[in-house]
Amino acid sequence: MAAARESLTPGTLVGCYRIVKPIAKGGFSLIYLAKDEESGGDVVIKEYMPKKIACRDSALRVVPIDPDYTENLHHGKKLFFQEVKALAALQHPNIVRVLAFILAYDTGYLVMPNERGRNLGAYLHERKGGLSTTFLLEVFVPILDALALLHRSAMLHLDVKPGNIHLRHGNQPLLLDLGAVHPLSRGRTRGGQVITAGYSPVEQYFRTGQVGPWTDVYAVGASLRTCMEGRTPQPAPERQKEDTLVPAAVALKDRYPAFLLEAVDWSLRMDPAERPQDAAQLLAVLSSHLDETQLARLTETAPAASVASHGIDHQGDFLKSPKPHH
Template identity: 70%
Template sequence: MALARKNLSPGTLVGAYQLAEVIGKGGFSLIYLAHDLDTGAEVVIKEYMPKKLARRRDGGRVVPMSAEQALALHHGRRLFFQEVQALASLSHPSIVRVLDFFLANDTGYLVMPNERGRNLSTYLQQRRGGVSTTFLLEVFVPVLDALALMHQHAMVHLDVKPGNVHLRHGNQPLLLDLGAVHPLNRERARGSQVVTAGYSPVEQYFSAAELGPWTDVYAVGASIRTCMERKTPPPALERKKEDTLVSAREALAGRYPGFLLEAVDWAMQMEAARRPRDASALLDWLRPHLERYRAGAVTGAVDSRPSGVEAH
């Protein structure tokens, strides 16, 4: 008889790795701290095990919850493997490295380095005051650059949020949760099962809606605003019914440079067509402002408004 979804026990051998402990659980995966038996290195392993589709049998095998879900589980496992292969071809300091990927227990396992640091969401919860402009730029400019590389390769992340940003020494960010990444040339590019209230734009809630790089751009804007206000923006569905969200330009005037507030407002436009088309477009607009800010010339005024952003 199939058992409810549960993790593999500490000490279990999976491939060339020995599991130490569970360090995370998501809707699609279980995450373990493990040791590489060949090198002795500490690694993180993500096991594909979707909560709504899979159970574990004795012996560790991952099986569908019911016969009706067998095809969906098989399909998801195949896409997981294909998507990790595609992502492994990307090289960027803010994209987690894929060390290994293999099949075992009738499912897939993604192996990544164990990067020391802290989670951005946890950092925000523990911090009493607001974060500085310098901190925001140190974190989110590299995140945008990493997303720009993904977008150039026709990939979208679809789950950018503070909880999926890992901060290493010097606030160097690392984008997490590669299992959410989807190539745009597959059917999962329409609609998505991955929705995070406050960070997912409205199109992500509907299976018939078209997703794209602009979807990630909204999530970046929402993540920056969360850091500024230390609270999550209202869910996009609530904004669709009645948008009471005051623009960052108005709500946070004087606390952050005008160009950064304008960028957040542009990224968080409800209509996808009014946002930057991808991360590169937002970065291109930001660059001259960043140069002036870093040179100490920014006073809070903005000399040009991104297209699609209304004056407030």
């Protein structure tokens, strides 16, 4: 009988990488710290291992927990391979970089560089909100620049949140957990994907929902507001029933500049059509409040992308756009 969804044991070889220890679990993957046997360097490996339909057999292979799930597992692996291939083509200093992709044990392994730093979600928990305007721009301007590349490449992240932002030295951010990345089909796709309460807009909850770049924009707005207040915004389905979320321009008017609060409120509009339609549109508004030196520093001079997924599961066009309307 197949075992439960167990992690690979330390010492297991995956290609030329030897597993050191498991460091995280998610709904669709297991994440490990591993060592490159050739260079001796540390890497992070994400193994496709969906929780609800797969387990590991005695030969370490990833197999369906029931024959009825065989097709589901095969389809999921196919999507995982497609997403990794698409991500490997992305080159951005604030997006995780793909070092290798390995097929082994009847599943796929995404290999990424390992880099020290801290998680924005954990840092926010320690600070309990109130992060400075300078800090927020240092983090979210590059993140929006990275998302703008995703959106121009007809891809969505669909799980932007503080826990998926890694802070390297000097608060240089890295967008993590691209396992949720979803390719756009004809510019639109249906909802029903990964959900994170407070960060996912209402269209993401339902299979009939039309998700798009505007969906990621909502999540950025929610992440910014969380960094300001220290608590997650009211979940979108609750807002749809009774919206008790006081506009940031009102609730935080004495603590942050009006342009930033207006951008947050614009991003958190319930109607997708009333939000910035992609990351580049929101980026254009925020970047208009930076001088050329600041903008160049935040969007062009970060080091080569790499990732530290410790405890975490899965160059922009500065387009002219209208200011938020109120």
